[in-house]
Amino acid sequence: MKLTRVLATAGLAAGLISTMAFADGHNLPAEVKARNGLMANYSLYLGILGDMAKGEREYNEDLALTAAKNLAAFAATDQSLLWPEGTDTMSIDGTRALPKIWEDRADFDAKADDLDKAASAMAQVTDIDLEAIQVSMKDLGGACSACHKPYREPE
Amino acid sequence: MLKRTIAAVALLGAGVAWWITAPKPIAHATETALMTAPADAEAGEQVFWAAGCASCHVAPGAEETDAPSLAGGQAFASEFGTFYAPNITPAPEGIGGWTLIEFANAVMAGVSPEGAHYYPAFPYTAYAKATPEDIAALYAFMQTLPADATASKPHDVGFPFNIRRSLGGWKFMFGTPDGPKLPSANDSVQRGQYLSEALAHCTECHTSRNALGGLDTSKWLGGAPNPNGKGRIPNITPAKLDWSERDLMAYFTTGLTPDYDSAGGHMASVVQNLARLPEKDRKAIVDYLKAVPPVAEP
Numbered sequence: 001m002k003l004t005r006v007l008a009t010a011g012l013a014a015g016l017i018s019t020m021a022f023a024d025g026h027n028l029p030a031e032v033k034a035r036n037g038l039m040a041n042y043s044l045y046l047g048i049l050g051d052m053a054k055g056e057r058e059y060n061e062d063l064a065l066t067a068a069k070n071l072a073a074f075a076a077t078d079q080s081l082l083w084p085e086g087t088d089t090m091s092i093d094g095t096r097a098l099p100k101i102w103e104d105r106a107d108f109d110a111k112a113d114d115l116d117k118a119a120s121a122m123a124q125v126t127d128i129d130l131e132a133i134q135v136s137m138k139d140l141g142g143a144c145s146a147c148h149k150p151y152r153e154p155e
Numbered sequence: 156m157l158k159r160t161i162a163a164v165a166l167l168g169a170g171v172a173w174w175i176t177a178p179k180p181i182a183h184a185t186e187t188a189l190m191t192a193p194a195d196a197e198a199g200e201q202v203f204w205a206a207g208c209a210s211c212h213v214a215p216g217a218e219e220t221d222a223p224s225l226a227g228g229q230a231f232a233s234e235f236g237t238f239y240a241p242n243i244t245p246a247p248e249g250i251g252g253w254t255l256i257e258f259a260n261a262v263m264a265g266v267s268p269e270g271a272h273y274y275p276a277f278p279y280t281a282y283a284k285a286t287p288e289d290i291a292a293l294y295a296f297m298q299t300l301p302a303d304a305t306a307s308k309p310h311d312v313g314f315p316f317n318i319r320r321s322l323g324g325w326k327f328m329f330g331t332p333d334g335p336k337l338p339s340a341n342d343s344v345q346r347g348q349y350l351s352e353a354l355a356h357c358t359e360c361h362t363s364r365n366a367l368g369g370l371d372t373s374k375w376l377g378g379a380p381n382p383n384g385k386g387r388i389p390n391i392t393p394a395k396l397d398w399s400e401r402d403l404m405a406y407f408t409t410g411l412t413p414d415y416d417s418a419g420g421h422m423a424s425v426v427q428n429l430a431r432l433p434e435k436d437r438k439a440i441v442d443y444l445k446a447v448p449p450v451a452e453p
Contacts, residue, residue, distance in 0.1 A: 047415040054401045104216075138430065141409025144417035145426060150216060154420040155386055 028094045035082040035097075038074060042115075045071035046140060049122075053134045064128055071140075072123035075116045083108075089153050096153040108151060115143040176323030178266040181259055185287050189259050192291035199296025202289045204431040205354040206282065208297075210424035211240045214305070219427055225249070226303040231276055233382045235368060236312030238276040246302035258294045259287070265326065272322035274310065275368070280330055284353035329369030334358065335448050343435075347443025350436055355429070360388045360421070363452075377450030387453070394449030403441045404434075 028036075048067040051057035086092070088099040101108045122128075122136040181189075203209070212225035227242040227249075242249040250258060257268040265272055265279035273279065282290070315321055334352045337344060351357045362370050363379040378390030389395065398406070402413040410418040410426040418426045429437055 043415040046411060050405065050409070050411055050415060054405050056401060137405070137409045137411070141411040141417060142427070142430075145410035145419065145423040148417050148419035149423035152419045153385075154381070154383075 029084075029087055029092070031082050031084050032087050032092070032095050032097075035079070038077065038079075038082065041074045042071065042144075045074070046137075046144075049133050049140075050137055052130060053137045059130045061128065064133060065123075068119070068123040068125075068128060068133075072116075072119040075112075075119040079109075079112055096155075098151050098153055101151050108147070111143070111147040111151075114146065115140070118143050172324075175327045176320045178270050178272050178323065179264060179326075180266050181256075181264045185259065185263070186256055188287035189255055189291050192288045194295035195292045196295040196299055198289075199292035199294070201432065201436075202285075202293040202354065203296050204428045205350055205436070206285075206293065207355060207425060207428050208243070208293075210421065210428060212243050219424065222300055224301045224303050225297075226305040227307055228305065231382075232384070233276065233368075235316045236310060238274055238310045238312070239308040241307035242303060242305050243297070244300060244303040245298050246304055248304050248306050249302070250297070251302065255291060255294050258297075259290050262290060262293070265322075265330075272319045272326070274312070274316075274322065275325065275329075278356040278359045280326075280332055280370075281353055281356035281359065283331065284349075286353075289354070325367065325369070329367070332358070332370040332372050334372070335375050337443075337446055340446060341442075343439045343442045344446045346436065347439035347441070347446075350432075350440055351443050355425070355440070357391070361391050374450045374452060376444075376447055377452040390450060390452050391444060392447050392450045393445060394451050396444065400441055400445070403444065404437060407437045407440065 045067040048057070049064060049071070052059050052064060083097070083101060085102055087095060088097050088102065089095060090099050118136065118139040122132070122140070125132050209219045209223045209225065211229055211231070212227055213219055213223050214226045214228050215230075217224065217226075225243045227240045229240045231238045231240070245251045250261075253261075253268060260266045261268070261273065262279060263283045263285065265275065265277065267273060334348065337348060340348065358370060358376060360382075361376045361378060362372070363374055363377065364370055376391050378395070379388050380386075381388055398413055406412060406418070407426060407429045410423060410430075412418070417423070429440070
């Protein structure tokens with residue numbers, strides 16, 4: 001009787017811990033980890049450019065070019081393997097990807113392409129300068145929001 | 156004698172209730188000001204984006220283009236039921252054929268051309284503070300938008316909230332929510348207060364409500380539970396919103412937060428709208444947000 005209860009409690013605790021670990025990101029599917037990493041890279045390079053545009057970081061042409069090129073390279077990756085079925089908010093914890101992505105995949109892909117276009121347009125500006133970055137930030141941020149609005153669960 | 160007194164009191168009470176719940180159109184002075192205001196569609200376009208009309212009235216999933224089709228159909232869940240944004244295009248199914256006064260009664264007083272109350276999911280309690288000039292300009296601009304023949308979807312609201320007349324009581328109690336008094340406001344803060352409180356209606360989501368859906372004006376912009384049931388809409392008073400002026404200006408233009416996440420959900424639409432305004436208007440909203448009294452809410 002007592003042993004059963006101890007075992008049941010232990011089992012429950014183990015279950016709880018594994019659930020927490022899952023939600024914590026350790027056991028997320030590799031595709032979800034990869035797309036979160038992709039977003040983190042976008043965020044890093046947008047941050048360097050955005051802080052220059054805002055005047056919170058001194059403008060540096062080499063750094064701006066590196067950030068713009070990397071952002072464009074990440075935005076150009078083929079994302080077809082990053083969004084497998086069954087990795088939406090209804091199926092797993094630890095993601096904010098709404099099921100709507102898979103209901104309208106063509107539109108979702110088109111919105112990813114918009115970021116690709118905006119980022120490569122900025123990276124191809126040969127004489128990149130502060131003003132070009134300030135103008136581009138609006139398109140880049142707009143592309144982020146345009147996809148997050150319909151397809152990411154609000155916090 | 157007593158019986159007669161009771162009957163008289165009851166009759167008086169019923170009369171007062173009938174008077175309170177009756178739909179009340181805009182004031183005569185407002186009508187006069189509307190009729191003499193210029194039909195300036197170009198100025199109306201700025202009012203239109205500042206007031207965020209398109210965000211709720213475009214069809215579900217439709218883009219907010221420069222001249223959007225306001226065919227309606229988006230669902231708005233609340234604890235009182237689900238509201239569906241109606242068609243407000245210049246078509247018979249929308250607001251086609253409405254006079255300027257009918258339009259102003261709808262937008263500023265929440266009263267339909269048939270004389271019925273609208274539900275306050277439509278933020279007429281904010282638009283009531285707009286100038287007649289801005290409403291006349293908005294009317295002129297909305298006539299230029301494309302017509303659409305989609306029928307408006309009826310709201311899905313249960314008893315007793317489905318009795319429209321009861322909204323007269325709601326308006327009597329909560330229909331004129333006052334924003335904070337900002338006695339030392341400079342021109343930019345005043346402009347920001349007008350844009351935020353009369354047009355952009357920030358408070359509709361960012362201020363908490365009582366059990367009957369009335370705004371708790373003592374906690375103006377102090378954040379609120381999300382009516383969708385998940386998470387909280389943030390406190391945007393200086394008590395919590397510690398973003399710099401530059402951060403806020405960048406957010407209202409690009410939708411990117413200081414740590415380079417992006418706006419999502421309804422706020423993404425708000426940012427799209429604000430990005431269309433002149434820079435000094437965005438600056439005015441920033442100045443207003445820095446000037447509102449801090450609210451110590453989570």
